[in-house]
Structure formats: structure tokens, C-alpha cells
Amino acid sequence: MTIQHLLRGKTIAFDLDGTLVDTAPDLITSMNWAMNQAGHPVTPAHIVRNRIGRGAKALLQTALQYHQINVAPPQIEKMLQMFLAHYAKTSTENSIPFAGAVACLRALQAHGATLSVCTNKLEYLTLPILQKLELLPLFGGVFCPDNVPAKKPDAAHVLAAIAPVSPKNALMIGDSQPDVASAKAAGVGCILLAHGYSEIPVAELGAELVLPGFDGLEAAILHCFA
Structure with missing residues (x-):
């Protein structure tokens, strides 16, 4: 052969x-953008990087847990939609x-x-x-x-x-x-x-x-x- x-x-x-x-740089940027839009602080990349394989919602949940912020499920869903909308526009920047x-x-x-x-x-x-x-x-x-x-x-x-x-x-x-x-x-x-x-x-x-x-x-x- x-x-x-x-x-x-x-x-x-x-x-x-x-x-x-x-893809971590663009995913984490979009996650932090959604967090910021909801009035929450940004999260260091190393806190969430190894959660990327679990999906966008898991990234948000990890960030919220890191800051000890309790958010109702409807608000998490709203943040998720903001995250995905931002990411769809910026997923190839970095x-x-x-x-x-x-x-x-x-x-x-x-x-x-x-x-x-x-x-x-x-x-x-x-x-x-x-x-x-x-x-x-x-x-x-x-x-x-x-x-x-x-x-x-x-x-x-x-x-x-x-x-x-x-x-x-x-x-x-x-x-x-x-x-x-x-x-x-x-x-x-x-x-x-x-x-x-x-x-x-x-x-x-x-x-x-x-x-x-x-x-x-x-x-x-x-x-x-x-």
C-alpha cells in the first residue's frame, strides 16, 4: 500500500x-460581556477555562458561583441568550x-x-x-x-x-x-x-x-x- x-x-x-x-478567548470574552450586561463582575479566564466543554450555561453558572451570586433560572436564561448573541458576532476574533x-x-x-x-x-x-x-x-x-x-x-x-x-x-x-x-x-x-x-x-x-x-x-x- x-x-x-x-x-x-x-x-x-x-x-x-x-x-x-x-476558542477559549472568544468564549470567555462573551461570557464576561453577558455578566457585565447583567451587572455582575468579570471572571478570570482560569476559573472557567476547563468548563468550556460543558457548554455556555455551565460557564455562566461557574462564573456566578465563583462570585457567590445567586441568580434565578429565568435570569440565567436571559444571560445565556445575551452570551450566545454576542459570541455569534465575535467567535472568530481571537x-x-x-x-x-x-x-x-x-x-x-x-x-x-x-x-x-x-x-x-x-x-x-x-x-x-x-x-x-x-x-x-x-x-x-x-x-x-x-x-x-x-x-x-x-x-x-x-x-x-x-x-x-x-x-x-x-x-x-x-x-x-x-x-x-x-x-x-x-x-x-x-x-x-x-x-x-x-x-x-x-x-x-x-x-x-x-x-x-x-x-x-x-x-x-x-x-x-x-
């Missing part, structure tokens, strides 16, 4: 936030691919792999980031919770992102517990990148392999299918 076909028939699904792209991401994706494509995005971010927030960073053409599909029947950690999300190949011919690349849980439930191997937003040390999450970042990922994927 030629080098161009080493990964032919294989699908590699990638998480977005904390795996492919460092978000960048992690070091080595683009080169790795292109190398995997050159080996014949099909690449997909498997993210819990809604499609209307995901596509502009991939387009602005010129990543979208590298992927055969983008699978978000509003265009598939489930979201991570549900196995159905990963299975949709790797279809039509079987789990043994796929891998999930992520940075946190929902990525591992969904991959395991789907029978798909999982590699975690430690540069992301995990609340729990990634070495404790039970992935097949943990890497510091994209350095070495291409070789690790080739080894998985050797």
Missing part, C-alpha cells in the same frame, strides 16, 4: 473546542487552531483518511469558525447536536460522525471526558490531547492514548491502524 493510502477507508473524528481550535493542527489534518488527508468534526457546539456557531480559519475544506462532514440525533457523550453522535465506516476503522480525537465517553460507547478508539479544556486530568479519563498536542498525532494514528 502506498503512503497515500495508509489510512484509506479510515475516518478520524475531531472535537472542536479545546482539540482543534483554542480563536486560532492549536499549534500543528492544520499540518496534521493535511497529512492525514494525504494518507487517505476521511476527516470529520464531532462537536457539541451548535452548527450556526461552528461553521463560521471553521470557515474563518480555513479549516472547513479539510473535513468531509461537520456533526453538531442540531444536525444529528444526539450529542456527546451519546454514542450516536460519534457513530454519525464516522459513518459509513465501522467503529474499528475510526478514531475519535478529543480533549475531555465527553469525547472519551462517547467514543467508548460507540466502540471507537480515542486519543486525547492535553492542551484542551478538561476538568479532570486527561491521563485519568481512560483514553487509549494521551498526547500533549498535535506533535506525534499523525504517527500515533498510523500506528493505531498498522
Whole structure:
């Protein structure tokens, strides 16, 4: 088999936030904007960064808890809508691919792999980031919770992102517990990148392999299918 076909028939699904792209700066800016609009103080980035994988509401709840502020559920929902509206306009201002991401994706494509995005971010927030960073053409599909029947950690999300190949011919690349849980439930191997937003040390999450970042990922994927 030629080098161009080493990964032919294989699908590699990638998480977005904390795996492919460092979206924390724009997410935290929008969260703090919503907090400010509601009359609350801003929150240091390190307090909420590792909650990004849990979604926008979790970021707000973490910030409110940090400041010991009690807010009624309707007010949290109002803040959430302000957060998302602001983020939709500013999501590409400071978000960048992690070091080595683009080169790795292109190398995997050159080996014949099909690449997909498997993210819990809604499609209307995901596509502009991939387009602005010129990543979208590298992927055969983008699978978000509003265009598939489930979201991570549900196995159905990963299975949709790797279809039509079987789990043994796929891998999930992520940075946190929902990525591992969904991959395991789907029978798909999982590699975690430690540069992301995990609340729990990634070495404790039970992935097949943990890497510091994209350095070495291409070789690790080739080894998985050797």
C-alpha cells in the first residue's frame, strides 16, 4: 500500500473546542460581556477555562458561583441568550487552531483518511469558525447536536460522525471526558490531547492514548491502524 493510502477507508473524528481550535478567548470574552450586561463582575479566564466543554450555561453558572451570586433560572436564561448573541458576532476574533493542527489534518488527508468534526457546539456557531480559519475544506462532514440525533457523550453522535465506516476503522480525537465517553460507547478508539479544556486530568479519563498536542498525532494514528 502506498503512503497515500495508509489510512484509506479510515475516518478520524475531531472535537472542536479545546482539540482543534483554542476558542477559549472568544468564549470567555462573551461570557464576561453577558455578566457585565447583567451587572455582575468579570471572571478570570482560569476559573472557567476547563468548563468550556460543558457548554455556555455551565460557564455562566461557574462564573456566578465563583462570585457567590445567586441568580434565578429565568435570569440565567436571559444571560445565556445575551452570551450566545454576542459570541455569534465575535467567535472568530481571537480563536486560532492549536499549534500543528492544520499540518496534521493535511497529512492525514494525504494518507487517505476521511476527516470529520464531532462537536457539541451548535452548527450556526461552528461553521463560521471553521470557515474563518480555513479549516472547513479539510473535513468531509461537520456533526453538531442540531444536525444529528444526539450529542456527546451519546454514542450516536460519534457513530454519525464516522459513518459509513465501522467503529474499528475510526478514531475519535478529543480533549475531555465527553469525547472519551462517547467514543467508548460507540466502540471507537480515542486519543486525547492535553492542551484542551478538561476538568479532570486527561491521563485519568481512560483514553487509549494521551498526547500533549498535535506533535506525534499523525504517527500515533498510523500506528493505531498498522
